[in-house]
Amino acid sequence: MVTIQEIEIKERGLLAVSRAKELGLPILVSEVHKMDPVNPLAFFNAGKELYCGERFFWKDPTDEIVLVGLGISKQIQSDQATDRFFHVEKEWEDFLKNSLIFNTYTDIAVGPVMFGGFSFDPLKEKTELWSKYADSLFHIPKYLLSIIKGQTYLTTNTVCTPHDDLSLFSKIIEERNLILHSLKSFHQNNTASLLETIEISPDQWKESVDEVVKELTNGPLKKVVLARELRLIFDNQVGAENVLNRLYNQQHESFIFAFESNGDCFIGASPERLVKKSGNEIFSTCLAGSISRGETEQQDRLLGEKLLNDQKNLIEHRYVVEMIKEALEESCEEIILPDKPQLMKIRDIQHLYTPVIGKCYKDTSLLQLVERLHPTPALGGLPKNAAVEKIRQVEALDRGFYAAPLGWADYQRNGEFAVSIRSGLLQGEEASLFAGCGVVADSEAESEYLETSLKFTPMLRALGGK
Ligand SMILES: C=C(O[C@H]1C=CC=C(C(=O)O)[C@@H]1O)C(=O)O
Numbered sequence: 464m465v466t467i468q469e470i471e472i473k474e475r476g477l478l479a480v481s482r483a484k485e486l487g488l489p490i491l492v493s494e495v496h497k498m499d500p501v502n503p504l505a506f507f508n509a510g511k512e513l514y515c516g517e518r519f520f521w522k523d524p525t526d527e528i529v530l531v532g533l534g535i536s537k538q539i540q541s542d543q544a545t546d547r548f549f550h551v552e553k554e555w556e557d558f559l560k561n562s563l564i565f566n567t568y569t570d571i572a573v574g575p576v577m578f579g580g581f582s583f584d585p586l587k588e589k590t591e592l593w594s595k596y597a598d599s600l601f602h603i604p605k606y607l608l609s610i611i612k613g614q615t616y617l618t619t620n621t622v623c624t625p626h627d628d629l630s631l632f633s634k635i636i637e638e639r640n641l642i643l644h645s646l647k648s649f650h651q652n653n654t655a656s657l658l659e660t661i662e663i664s665p666d667q668w669k670e671s672v673d674e675v676v677k678e679l680t681n682g683p684l685k686k687v688v689l690a691r692e693l694r695l696i697f698d699n700q701v702g703a704e705n706v707l708n709r710l711y712n713q714q715h716e717s718f719i720f721a722f723e724s725n726g727d728c729f730i731g732a733s734p735e736r737l738v739k740k741s742g743n744e745i746f747s748t749c750l751a752g753s754i755s756r757g758e759t760e761q762q763d764r765l766l767g768e769k770l771l772n773d774q775k776n777l778i779e780h781r782y783v784v785e786m787i788k789e790a791l792e793e794s795c796e797e798i799i800l801p802d803k804p805q806l807m808k809i810r811d812i813q814h815l816y817t818p819v820i821g822k823c824y825k826d827t828s829l830l831q832l833v834e835r836l837h838p839t840p841a842l843g844g845l846p847k848n849a850a851v852e853k854i855r856q857v858e859a860l861d862r863g864f865y866a867a868p869l870g871w872a873d874y875q876r877n878g879e880f881a882v883s884i885r886s887g888l889l890q891g892e893e894a895s896l897f898a899g900c901g902v903v904a905d906s907e908a909e910s911e912y913l914e915t916s917l918k919f920t921p922m923l924r925a926l927g928g929k
């Protein structure tokens with residue numbers, strides 16, 4: 464268990480109270496403690512009573528970084544479309560400016576960390592579906608569990624206003640003890656059964672693929688990613704912890720994420736990194752081009768070989784590589800990427816995959832990189848702006864946070880964003896699942912339709928529908 468140095472916390476509290484009064488501003492006090500190992504799912508679950516609707520979960524594919532946040536000590540949110548990445552970064556940096564950070568550890572992703580993301584397209588008309596998520600939305604949690612390369616840390620973030628006194632810190636100690644004492648291992652309880660699965664306008668979607676294919680043949684558009692929705696109806700509230708637990712066990716090779724906001728939960732298992740920044744090292748992923756897994760080892764290998772040699776999929780992939788390379792070249796003094804894609808095999812699907820690494824210039828920020836990259840042609844298309852406009856016009860779906868950057872940034876300018884695909888939005892007794900595919904001049908509506916069906920599988924299974 465964590466050694467809770469209550470006296471120390473109160474001393475720090477005094478310092479914060481006097482600083483907040485002196486500056487007339489809210490002050491963040493952030494403290495990091497090392498802990499014995501904690502099951503991250505149990506930590507998420509421990510917040511069910513006190514912090515339901517204010518939790519997040521993140522795990523990268525290698526388990527190097529696992530983050531679980533409970534409560535909201537500060538929220539950064541806006542529906543502003545212009546310069547949205549810049550504004551989030553500015554608010555984050557301003558918030559950190561006067562903070563008191565007590566962190567003696569060198570690992571990344573401990574101390575003040577913001578978690579959240581952006582909508583796919585802030586200019587698309589918002590529907591009721593995504594009314595609980597602002598176009599830019601980040602939470603700095605009250606309690607952050609960070610498991611970094613197997614080491615466990617607990618960060619406690621307290622925002623102290625000029626009107627607060629020391630009692631604020633006594634309350635925090637009490638609350639924290641409550642969470643730590645309620646950490647018991649998580650047991651799956653299946654309270655919601657699937658009643659109905661509704662495909663949202665599949666014929667209309669196929670028609671839009673045909674329409675886009677015609678345009679692609681005549682240029683200048685080269686690729687447009689089109690997405691659709693599957694709506695699931697249950698007999699009871701769908702518990703985020705149950706779905707998360709299943710994704711964690713069933714899709715462990717992916718980024719696993721959950722992000723609650725105002726009672727809804729955006730959740731998924733994405734295989735695709737947008738960008739990671741650790742110091743000045745940059746990692747990105749080109750992922751586009753898909754085929755199913757085989758039933759036998761041999762069939763699986765043949766399918767993989769077919770994908771590696773398939774012109775339509777190679778083109779779909781090449782557009783992504785070209786764009787990511789170009790975007791990163793602007794910010795990096797050096798980038799390295801293989802000249803041919805390899806296969807990424809995950810539970811239900813295999814993809815063409817090209818990893819990219821780079822070294823960015825000293826003054827490059829993570830959100831600048833996110834802005835340059837989003838959306839890559841794996842989610843938007845090529846050319847970028849024309850493709851996003853086309854999606855805005857022809858796609859019936861309100862994508863919200865689907866296919867958009869979701870991730871974390873720490874106070875030392877490190878962070879990672881995945882592209883939130885293979886995802887769904889839990890809303891009480893309903894869930895909306897999203898899947899899209901890269902439409903190029905050689906695309907056929909029926910096979911793109913089947914590809915999107917395959918991409919629903921991981922979320923469907925986690926929701927008990929497979
Ligand atoms: C847009 C999605 O997948 C993208 C990522 C990998 C492969 C893709 C494809 O082959 O079409 C898509 O570009 C999705 O899963 O919703």
Ligand SMILES: [Mg+2]
Nearest residue numbers: 752753900901
């Ligand atoms: Mg595809």
